[in-house]
């Protein structure tokens with residue numbers, strides 16, 4: 001039981017780290033630019049497809065990962081310049097419609113370019129296999145690597161945001177947009193940088209997860225909504241909130257799916273518990289979100305309501 | 306003084322009457338649709354027509370809060386889903402009457418809308434959109450895990466709903482006209498709501514919530530009421546849709562479907578009711594036509610959406626405002 | 633006519649104390665003017681009294697009833713109405729519709745879903761009366777967005793009147809209104825004196841000294857003097873802090 005718990009907790013943390021990578025960009029885009037971007041999940045999917053392609057071309061996951069980065073920067077910049085930039089001054093409804101259109105375009109384009117059957121990305125040799133954790137418990141090296149990589153990026157982001165000029169602007173912009181423009185900053189450039197950074201992080205998340213998932217067109221969708229929940233729980237514009245929100249959502253989602261039915265079995269008969277558990281588990285994160293919003297309508301670390 | 310007050314409604318009346326007229330023309334065309342396609346030798350199109358009418362109901366219901374209340378709900382497909390599953394679940398328990406099924410759908414939708422609306426409406430703007438989306442997704446996952454009704458794969462209905470104990474709806478024509486009757490009835494209801502005291506308050510909140518509070522209205526209660534009404538109406542569309550498809554599945558409530566409902570409302574012009582009906586027709590016909598021309602119709606639909614937003618000077622919402630101002 | 637009691641009211645925005653221990657009373661039927669330089673915190677005070685802004689501490693009472701925690705809409709139902717310095721209208725509505733909505737809030741339930749509101753004679757009549765009082769009846773059918781600045785000010789007043797206030801908070805009703813228009817506006821306000829209690833914020837000193845029963849002077853969030861117009865005009869502190877500038881300029 002403890003073993004199962006530790007295992008699932010680690011899985012939760014691993015998912016949380018990925019969610020954070022995606023949510024970090026999204027929360028900044030929401031907070032600083034006040035843009036609803038439904039196409040953010042698409043970037044996660046695109047990152048996975050990029051790494052699959054480049055790894056297949058070069059025969060190496062590492063080269064694939066490396067080549068994915070400039071491609072991600074290009075995709076982010078192009079999206080910003082061609083579409084997103086024109087949406088800043090628009091109503092939320094316009095933003096919803098345009099980015100919904102982008103989702104359709106991206107999903108179909110991926111189908112046309114890469115086909116409908118899922119791709120797989122081979123696990124890099126040195127990260128395959130498992131390590132012993134405690135007692136008989138083994139854990140895959142690759143998942144640990146994801147956690148480490150994700151935490152490293154989170155740490156780097158923390159440094160950038162708290163100790164650099166651009167980070168200062170980001171923090172200011174997320175809570176008070178008018179102030180940043182009053183400072184005489186080139187808002188257009190700042191926005192482009194923020195959006196591209198967010199795009200790269202989302203692509204990176206997709207690339208990292210590619211070896212342990214099958215890469216297909218639906219993968220951006222479920223993650224997008226979970227990321228929204230993360231951003232809403234953490235508070236729009238807050239990186240810290242995104243980090244804690246991501247871990248919270250991922251752990252609740254992962255543990256709830258496994259332990260929900262087990263806990264219910266204490267009060268219900270086994271078959272009913274299994275049934276109820278299966279139905280409740282996927283709803284847990286949304287119930288969590290609702291509960292948090294009841295207490296804090298602007299999320300855990302949200303300044304604006 | 307009574308004299309000066311009497312013509313108060315006059316300048317608005319032409320616009321309103323114009324909208325009713327537009328809707329009436331649409332309804333007549335709908336009514337003529339089955340005989341025409343039957344004469345043309347394509348009677349199967351009647352069933353597609355029924356689908357369009359059902360979506361028109363949903364789009365119109367969404368317009369009530371999107372257009373008149375400025376609430377961008379991105380979770381409205383959930384209510385379609387409640388409607389479809391109300392048919393599947395109730396008929397599996399022997400309740401096959403369509404009116405009872407509608408009642409069931411409306412009750413569950415009212416409850417869901419009340420709870421999720423109360424939470425969502427405490428927030429604004431981006432938050433509201435994301436939270437309604439998340440709650441919609443919650444409903445989606447709930448039905449996916451409902452293995453007794455096929456889960457992800459959906460559930461085929463053994464028969465359509467009954468009406469007053471008869472199997473009349475098994476006839477495609479009857480189902481079409483029943484759907485049309487519901488559409489007309491709900492349009493009349495929406496039209497009255499929009500022109501009522503309640504509707505004026507709702508529209509006022511859209512225009513300027515601060516002003517409304519300063520003259521004594523708390524926006525929350527009115528917005529929540531509208532949200533619940535809209536959800537209930539959408540679920541009625543779901544009941545009809547399940548009968549049209551004779552199949553229910555979580556796909557009816559995916560977030561793409563919610564997005565498509567918003568597209569329908571916007572295509573026809575938000576805040577006009579008749580526009581939402583026209584928009585549903587336009588979107589679904591476009592989908593069918595593009596679908597016949599290419600497998601990748603979604604690509605072109607997406608391109609169309611992006612271009613539409615980018616190349617109308619102040620967006621689609623701006624475009625609608627402009628047209629309205631000119632009137 | 634009601635009595636408004638404000639005691640030890642405070643409000644800070646961050647480190648900035650915008651309302652600093654303000655106590656003040658508006659007696660039933662009086663016009664109590666509040667004057668003070670730009671940024672003194674007058675609008676903030678009105679926002680607190682009307683319930684738009686929550687106060688940090690202090691108490692607001694209407695006829696002795698504590699309304700400090702009451703929401704803005706509920707205060708309106710208790711008879712406390714306000715106008716805005718920066719006009720707030722429903723731009724897509726006609727002038728009449730703007731005012732009729734204010735009437736509707738106080739007359740019957742707004743949860744009526746069927747009967748057309750546009751033909752409710754009772755609402756339209758009352759709205760027309762408020763418009764006539766505010767001098768805007770000739771524009772009843774115009775869209776609010778099409779009004780001139782002066783007409784917007786009148787619409788502000790008409791909406792407030794239509795809520796049938798017993799206490800009316802007016803935030804610079806004359807702002808940007810000049811000449812004859814201002815004259816007529818002041819005359820309209822004068823005609824209303826005694827019908828309800830008024831708390832009037834105004835920069836136009838002529839108007840203030842013509843209308844006010846009493847005047848309070850707000851500087852940096854503090855009331856530095858309260859009294860009859862004559863007394864306040866003669867007050868040394870006020871002259872130094874506020875009126876002095878004007879007299880120096882004219883000297």
Ligand SMILES: Nc1ncnc2c1ncn2[C@@H]1O[C@H](COP(=O)(O)OP(=O)(O)OP(=O)(O)O)[C@@H](O)[C@H]1O
Pocket residue numbers: 645650668669670671672673674675676677717
């Ligand atoms: N929401 C807010 N956040 C921060 N500071 C504010 C806010 N509202 C007002 N202030 C500040 O409080 C002070 C008082 O503002 P207020 O609008 O109440 O003054 P006022 O007396 O009405 O001025 P005016 O004569 O120009 O209308 C000003 O310094 C203003 O900048």
Ligand SMILES: [Mg+2]
Pocket residue numbers: 674675676717
């Ligand atoms: Mg002011």
